[in-house]
Amino acid sequence: AQSVTQPDIHITVSEGASLELRCNYSYGATPYLFWYVQSPGQGLQLLLKYFSGDTLVQGIKGFEAEFKRSQSSFNLRKPSVHWSDAAEYFCAVVDFSGNTPLVFGKGTRLSVIA
């Protein structure tokens, strides 16, 4: 069965510092990979997705993620964090058919301090 691990429950970074959120998945083949963000009072918003091709994908709000097949990882990065990035971030996978439900990690809560 597919599974997603986000090892960090809560991360605190200073505004302007770089950020990396970790995501590891377990799946027999290469799945489709996603990062979602949930800001307070908001729904889940898609940040970026990886289907195939270039393993470094760019998303909205200055985020990027790199797919590493050898490590079964899809870590999310941002070079300079803004206070508005404080939110909860979810990594998710779906099999390559796209016809099965999304499988989510438990999420990482990001706090940003001045």
Place this chain on the structure above:
Amino acid sequence: EAGVTQFPSHSVIEKGQTVTLRCDPISGHDNLYWYRRVMGKEIKFLLHFVKESKQDESGMPNNRFLAERTGGTYSTLKVQPAELEDSGVYFCASSLLGQPNTEAFFGQGTRLTVV
């Protein structure tokens, strides 16, 4: 264009009561999904509608949960009777037919608290 909307945003009910959650998908989206997040755990799939038909309800926890999508438009998720472990955030998502989970848009969620 309006996104996926869910009502209510919050609900607090007593154990044993009934609660109905509603989801209005994006107009024209035939795929509709319900997910749930129990506090501290991952977001889990509940069920999937294609138009008014249940395509996959493998994630429904038990028969206290009933989902409907009359006319293939909005959907309701009823919990009757509610138990303490039903507390959590219920998300709805929708997508175009032919573009399943890969292109799903989520609502803001309904936070359900059972006391």
